[in-house]
Amino acid sequence: MTSQGTISKKQDTKTANEEVVTIRDLKISFGEQQVLNDFNMELHNGENLAILGKSGSGKSVLIKCMVRLLKADAGMIHILGKDVNALKSRELDELRQKIGFLFQSGALYDSMTVRQNIEFPLRRVKKGIKDKDINDKVMEVLENVGLTEAIDKMPSELSGGMRKRISLARTIAVDPSIMLYDEPTTGLDPVTSKEISLLINDIQEKYKTSSIIITHDMECVRYTANRIIMLKDGAVFMNGPLEQFEQSDDPVIKSFFDSARQTIK
Amino acid sequence: MKATANHISKVKHYAAQRSIRVTEKTLESVGRLKTAMTDIANFFLFVSATFKAMFSRDFEFREFMRQCYVIGNRTLPLISVTGIIMGLVLTIQSRPVLIKFGAVSMLPSMVAISLIREMGPMVTSLICAGKIGSGIGAELGSMKVTEQIDAMEVSSTHPMRFLVVTRVLACIFMIPLLILYADALGIFGSWVGVNIKGDVNIVLFFSQAFSSVEFIDFIPAFIKSFFFGAVIGFVGSYKGYNAGKGTESVGRAANSSVVIASLILIIVDMVAVQITDMIPS
Ligand SMILES: Nc1ncnc2c1ncn2[C@@H]1O[C@H](COP(=O)(O)OP(=O)(O)OP(=O)(O)O)[C@@H](O)[C@H]1O
Ligand SMILES: [Mg+2]
DSSP: OOHHHHHHHHHHOOOTTOEEEEEEEEEEEETTEEEEEEEEEEEETTOEEEEEEOTTSSHHHHHHHHTTSSOOSEEEEEETTEEGGGOOHHHHHHHHHTEEEEOTTOOOOTTSOHHHHHHHHHHHHSTTOOHHHHHHHHHHHHHHHTOGGGTTOOGGGSOHHHHHHHHHHHHHTTOOSEEEEESSSTTSOHHHHHHHHHHHHHHHHHHOOEEEEEOSOHHHHHHHOSEEEEEETTEEEEEEOHHHHHHOOOHHHHHHHHHHHHHHO | OHHHHHHHHHHHHHHHHTTOOOOHHHHHHHHHHHHHHHHHHHHHHHHHHHHHHHTSSOOOHHHHHHHHHHHHHHHHHHHHHHHHHHHHHHHHHHHHHHHHTTOGGGHHHHHHHHIIIIIHHHHHHHHHIIIIIHHHHHHHHHHHHTTHHHHHHHTTOOHIIIIIIHHHHHHHHHHHHHHHHHHHHHHHHHHHHHHHHSOOOHHHHHHHHHHTOOHHHHHHHHHHHHHHHHHHHHHHHHHHHTOOSSTHHHHHHHHHHHHHHHHHHHHHHHHHHHHHHHSOO
């Protein structure tokens, strides 16, 4: 790791259990459709939080609100002590640099090679970084995701799983302290899914990040999550550790877990 | 659309108060007019945001150069061919008329003036609207749809600066150059046209052509070509950057970039001609 990386990490260090993300009474709607309605949650430092919910329940919308890609209609979002909705553009930039966002689709830049993809945010976010440091960092993150051989490939030459991993590498290259994963394992085979789940754990350990993991994949939840939030009708339906979900008699949760179990088999 | 529905109910209320009869069709066109007005307002907001991003310290010079290269590379063959043919056809068409009026010696300068003042800028920029404008619309549109622009946004790498400013400036810079190039080739094409019937020295032809071209012919046309470049760059970027969701919106962005840019080009040209006409020569 570069010296610069270590310094920025130290500044972000928080005591365990401190809330890095706090969301209160969040509301957002599109036209007539109320997607989130009085949603509340918090993320503690160093925690891996999984968010479950049916397709279209507003999981992606939720994390997009957190980085202000979408603006909430009402409610409060505090991240690392900053009120996201009140930030000026300069401060928003600073906050966004501390948040790693893994898109559901990967969102690799088509016109750039893998190396250029990873260099792109590095060069622009860490002003004045030396070429050698950039190169070291690119190699480091590619090693972390196990894809050093793909460095000069174009995104179109990569498989779905490789794209996800490169996208992950690009995200962790700027040393974020909070990671938002949008369905990191969806659409991948069980083996690759497991690799990515383990990778998420590795990243958390190595870079001391706090993470929110949106997923339908129960295996991924089992590997990574310390706590789970179930999203239904725009609000938190259940919040607790995995055991609490597995022992629940609630038909909604039961059906979710049962169908997920079936799809795995 | 919720906003439009809201608006329609307002219009209905207003009409009912004054007992004016309003058909559904009228309401629909009012709604459409409102969408169009919103679109125009958003376009001007986009233009002002681009200017703001343009004057930030970090200029993406490499991407700007790459875009200039892309523009030249994509359009040069097409513009070469149309440029020559433009001059050739103009010459062959107007020669019999000029002979009738006994003014065939005016041919080179007439061709040069009409190429420089009008045909060169207009034809070149319409070609560029088709080739460059649609390219920008499609490229940015697909980046939008696949969340690449969002990904730049959340990593605070300023997509307006990297994607839009560079493309708009490349258009403003390159399209005037391409227009000058097309003008020159057009005059060359005219020489070819004259040479079919007789034998004229090329140097002599060019000096004849430029003998009666004055600043008043050249400068307004040159200035307007920068605006043409800006129109193509801004419309393509705006349409791509604001593409909706789903792959079909990429096609729509590319298509409407061309249509709208061509329309605005013609309007800008008309305004430019009016302004030029007011300058005393
Ligand atoms: N930009 C938008 N404009 C209008 N509606 C939107 C927009 N983004 C999301 N929605 C709507 O919000 C709802 C929630 O979408 P979201 O993408 O958050 O679902 P999700 O929970 O992530 O589902 P999935 O698991 O399929 O990704 C959907 O019904 C969608 O139609
Ligand atoms: Mg989603």
